[in-house]
Amino acid sequence: MTKADPASEPLVRLAGAGARASGRWLVRGVDLTVRRGEIVTLIGPNGSGKSTTARMATGVRRPDEGGVRHAPGLSVGYVPQKLAIDRTLPLTVERLMRLTGPQPVEAIRAALEEVGIPHLARAQVQTLSGGEFQRALLARAMIGKPDLLVLDEPVQGVDFTGEVAIYELIGRIRDRTGCGILLISHDLHVVMAETDTVICLNGHVCCSGTPESVVESPEYLRLFGARAAETLAIYRHHHDHTHLPDGRVRHADGTVTDNCHPDDGHHDGHDHAHVHEAGHDHAHDHAGEDRHA
Amino acid sequence: MLDGFFLRALLAGIGVALVAGPLGCFIVWRRMAYFGDTMAHSALLGVALSFLLGTSLTAGVFVIAALVSVALLLLERRGTLSTDALLGILSHSTLAIGLVMLAFMSWVRVDLMGFLFGDILAVSNVDVLLVWAGGAVVLAGVVARWRPLLAATVSTEIAEAEGLRPERARIAFMLLMAAVIAIAMKVVGILLITALLVVPAATARRFAATPEAMAVLAALIGAVAAVAGLAGSLAWDTPSGPSIVVAALVLFLASLLPWPALLARDGASGQGRQP
Numbered sequence: 001m002t003k004a005d006p007a008s009e010p011l012v013r014l015a016g017a018g019a020r021a022s023g024r025w026l027v028r029g030v031d032l033t034v035r036r037g038e039i040v041t042l043i044g045p046n047g048s049g050k051s052t053t054a055r056m057a058t059g060v061r062r063p064d065e066g067g068v069r070h071a072p073g074l075s076v077g078y079v080p081q082k083l084a085i086d087r088t089l090p091l092t093v094e095r096l097m098r099l100t101g102p103q104p105v106e107a108i109r110a111a112l113e114e115v116g117i118p119h120l121a122r123a124q125v126q127t128l129s130g131g132e133f134q135r136a137l138l139a140r141a142m143i144g145k146p147d148l149l150v151l152d153e154p155v156q157g158v159d160f161t162g163e164v165a166i167y168e169l170i171g172r173i174r175d176r177t178g179c180g181i182l183l184i185s186h187d188l189h190v191v192m193a194e195t196d197t198v199i200c201l202n203g204h205v206c207c208s209g210t211p212e213s214v215v216e217s218p219e220y221l222r223l224f225g226a227r228a229a230e231t232l233a234i235y236r237h238h239h240d241h242t243h244l245p246d247g248r249v250r251h252a253d254g255t256v257t258d259n260c261h262p263d264d265g266h267h268d269g270h271d272h273a274h275v276h277e278a279g280h281d282h283a284h285d286h287a288g289e290d291r292h293a
Numbered sequence: 294m295l296d297g298f299f300l301r302a303l304l305a306g307i308g309v310a311l312v313a314g315p316l317g318c319f320i321v322w323r324r325m326a327y328f329g330d331t332m333a334h335s336a337l338l339g340v341a342l343s344f345l346l347g348t349s350l351t352a353g354v355f356v357i358a359a360l361v362s363v364a365l366l367l368l369e370r371r372g373t374l375s376t377d378a379l380l381g382i383l384s385h386s387t388l389a390i391g392l393v394m395l396a397f398m399s400w401v402r403v404d405l406m407g408f409l410f411g412d413i414l415a416v417s418n419v420d421v422l423l424v425w426a427g428g429a430v431v432l433a434g435v436v437a438r439w440r441p442l443l444a445a446t447v448s449t450e451i452a453e454a455e456g457l458r459p460e461r462a463r464i465a466f467m468l469l470m471a472a473v474i475a476i477a478m479k480v481v482g483i484l485l486i487t488a489l490l491v492v493p494a495a496t497a498r499r500f501a502a503t504p505e506a507m508a509v510l511a512a513l514i515g516a517v518a519a520v521a522g523l524a525g526s527l528a529w530d531t532p533s534g535p536s537i538v539v540a541a542l543v544l545f546l547a548s549l550l551p552w553p554a555l556l557a558r559d560g561a562s563g564q565g566r567q568p
Contacts, residue, residue: 022372055450055454058453058454059454060450060453060454075455075456076454076455076456077455078450078451078454078455080448080450080451080454083447083448083451085447086321086322086323086324088321088322088494088495088498089322089446089447089504090498090501090502090503090504090506090507091447091503091504092502092503095503095504096447099440099443099444099447099451100440100444100451100452100455100457101440101455124502144455146455150454
């Protein structure tokens with residue numbers, strides 16, 4: 001499934017990266033590599049440090065510990081998690097494409113064709129539906145042919161059919177341009193099937209792996225249908241520790257520690273349960289029986 | 294009958310309006326009207342300090358307005374009070390300190406009303422030159438920083454991730470604002486500067502399809518308001534600064550009329566639907 005060339009120089013590499021704000025660690029010990037042609041998906045509950053990790057990967061935020069290395073001259077295309085454009089700002093889709101750099105008319109038309117909204121070139125962005133707006137943002141991010149696309153929850157506010165269509169589109173963009181993609185999703189269990197690596201975050205890297213084999217799962221096919229199966233995959237994963245409500249961590253070996261640093265000797269790999277947050281505690285081996293445990 | 298003083302007033306008013314329009318668009322887009330107000334109010338502290346230190350008024354106002362915006366940035370980072378509350382504190386305390394200081398300086402005779410509401414009919418040739426030279430510098434700055442400023446207005450995160458350094462653009466914007474306040478103070482006065490920034494930009498919104506068009510239109514609408522306001526001020530002997538703001542308001546209200554419907558019906562059936 002992977003189209004990444006493992007020998008190629010990584011576009012971005014985080015090594016033991018961590019970020020803190022007002023005396024609290026937002027995320028620690030993140031190891032992450034994105035290569036050309038590779039799709040890496042970050043999943044995790046709210047507040048687990050996904051966006052912070054993405055910000056460290058784009059270079060917007062400097063890690064407070066660990067390191068980050070970018071390929072020389074790395075260009076980034078970014079779709080932010082939240083974007084509300086004030087109604088007082090007159091902005092057509094066409095003009096949005098030229099937001100961070102000049103673009104020839106031809107390139108704008110091609111980008112809008114690619115995401116399927118060429119008819120909206122002259123529409124004001126505030127009038128777009130959720131799905132149309134996400135497509136426009138995607139077109140804007142890829143129009144400058146960046147080496148790395150960072151997409152922070154690109155399917156938010158999009159219904160399920162639209163979600164499948166946008167994931168297909170992301171896959172096509174990767175195939176055609178060969179860029180690396182760092183994708184962020186708050187959905188803990190459903191990721192894009194073409195993802196090469198899934199990284200589950202909760203203040204640190206809880207686990208990571210590939211989503212493959214999941215597509216063949218019969219429960220999954222029954223649940224979402226064949227077309228979705230080509231695009232989405234259930235991510236079955238297990239954790240070696242449990243986050244307790246008071247912030248401490250219970251490890252698989254029964255010990256309880258104040259935090260969850262990867263080098264504390266309590267992590268053995270991949271077989272355990274995880275309490276992600278209040279109202280969202282679940283053991284991590286749903287085999288596709290439900291999208292939201 | 295264009296007397297010398299009236300011609301100078303026209304030139305100064307048009308000059309300030311041309312600069313205030315584009316900058317005012319950013320104020321509107323970024324919802325920073327109160328921020329602009331705060332910087333403008335701090336100008337009186339700049340005036341008082343200039344008298345105390347014997348420096349030029351324009352320089353004093355520019356420096357204080359810039360310092361206030363830096364102070365706001367630093368206080369915002371500490372995050373203990375909301376921006377709204379910080380603006381309220383800075384805005385009125387700088388104005389109050391300025392007034393108190395002026396009261397203490399009994400050797401200084403100041404026309405307080407002139408500073409608060411503008412005294413455009415008293416502008417000198419040097420003032421006009423200052424408005425146009427300063428205005429040209431500010432406009433050049435806006436044009437040079439247009440892309441990062443606009444990108445950061447749409448999304449700071451996009452601008453930052455794609456290497457446009459929005460923090461730099463923000464500091465540049467604050468310096469440009471401070472410069473506009475320094476040159477506009479004489480024309481509309483520190484209490485009305487925000488109106489000259491915001492009202493023409495809001496008026497231009499309905500007629501513009503792109504940010505660039507809105508900036509140009511705001512500048513032109515501001516210039517029309519300046520001319521109309523000054524003409525009214527001369528005809529009816531009203532204070533010039535407030536007259537310009539009233540003229541801008543009339544243009545804004547006119548922009549709310551359903552123009553496409555009115556033009557389509559050729560005015561036959563009168564009022565259309567309000568937007």
